[in-house]
Amino acid sequence: MTATTAVVLLALFALEGLTLVRINSRSMLTAHVVVGMVLVPPVLVKVGSTSWRFVRYYTRHPAYRRRGTPPPLLRVLGPLLVVLTVVLLASGVLLMLLNGQVRTTLLTVHKVSFVLWFVVMIVHVLGHIAEVSRIAPRDFVARTRRQVRGASLRVWLVSSSLVVGIVLGAAIEPRIGPWLASGGIYPR
Numbered sequence: 001m002t003a004t005t006a007v008v009l010l011a012l013f014a015l016e017g018l019t020l021v022r023i024n025s026r027s028m029l030t031a032h033v034v035v036g037m038v039l040v041p042p043v044l045v046k047v048g049s050t051s052w053r054f055v056r057y058y059t060r061h062p063a064y065r066r067r068g069t070p071p072p073l074l075r076v077l078g079p080l081l082v083v084l085t086v087v088l089l090a091s092g093v094l095l096m097l098l099n100g101q102v103r104t105t106l107l108t109v110h111k112v113s114f115v116l117w118f119v120v121m122i123v124h125v126l127g128h129i130a131e132v133s134r135i136a137p138r139d140f141v142a143r144t145r146r147q148v149r150g151a152s153l154r155v156w157l158v159s160s161s162l163v164v165g166i167v168l169g170a171a172i173e174p175r176i177g178p179w180l181a182s183g184g185i186y187p188r
Contacts, residue, residue, distance in 0.1 A: 002053060003135040004154045005046040008162065010125065012039050030176045036092045037172050038165035043089060045161045047082055074127045081124050084117040096172060096179060 012035060019032035056064040069075055091110040095103060 002046065002049040003132045004158050005042055005049060005161075006128065006132050008042050008158055009039070009046055012042065013121070026180060029180070030173065033092070033096060033176055034169040034173050036089065037168040038162070040089055040093070040168060041161035041164040042158065043085055045157060047085075050078065050082070071127065074124065077120050077124055077127075081117070081120045084113055084120055087113040088117050096175065099182065 016032065016035045016039065019028045019035060022028040023032060053064060057067075057069065070078070088110065091106050091113060095106045095110060098106065
C-alpha cells in the first residue's frame with residue numbers, strides 16, 4: 001500500500017510543483033489549490049499505511065520484523081516528513097477557509113513548511129526510490145496484479161482516495177474566485 005500510494009503522491013506533488021512556476025497567475029493559483037485538495041485523501045492513505053507498518057513492526061509482528069527497518073536517517077526523517085506534510089496541507093486548506101490577518105501568518109507557515117518539506121521529501125524519495133520502483137508496479141500491471149495478494153484492494157483504495165480528492169478539488173474550485181476577490185492570500 002505504501003509503495004502504491006507513493007507513486008500516486010509523487011505524480012500529484014510533481015503536478016503541484018508545476019503550479020508554482022507561475023503561482024501569481026489566477027489560473028495557476030486555482031490549479032495549485034485544486035491539486036492541493038486532491039492530494040489530501042491520498043496523503044491520508046499514505047500516513048495510514050506507514051502508521052500501520054510502524055505499529056506492526058513495533059508490536060513484533062513476524063512479517064514486519066523480517067522486513068526490518070529503514071536506514072536510521074529515513075527512520076528519523078519519516079515522522080518529520082509526516083508532520084511537515086500535515087502542516088503544509090493544513091495551512092493551505094486553512095488559507096482558503098479563514099479570513100483576515102491570519103492569512104498572512106498562514107501564508108508564511110505554508111511557505112516555510114514547503115521549503116522544509118521539500119528538503120526532507122527529496123531525501124525520503126531518494127531513500128525509497130529503488131524499493132518503490134520494484135514493488136509498486138506489481139499493483140499496477142495486470143499480469144502481476146493477479147499474482148500479488150491484496151493488489152486489487154490496494155489499487156481500489158488508492159483510486160478511491162483519488163476520487164475523493166477530485167471531489168474535494170471540484171468542490172473548492174468555485175470558491176477560489178470569491179476568495180481571490182476578498183484578498184486571497186494577500187488580505188486587504
